[in-house]
Amino acid sequence: MVRSLAKKLTLSEFLNLPETKPASEYIDGQIIKKPMPQGEHR
Structure with a gap:
């Protein structure tokens, strides 16, 4: 395990970091990249 x-x-x-695409979230001290939307919106 790594x-x-x-x-x-x-x-x-x-909050002082530049914005990214896709957007990132701050969760429990870690940066989590939000997944890109897949498929069509309905």
Whole structure:
């Protein structure tokens, strides 16, 4: 198993980062990339 040793960010640090596409979310000190929409909207 591989473990990530990345430093957890504070909310303030996350908010100072540039916006990304696709958008990212801040969850429990980690940056999570939102998945791109797939298929058609109905």
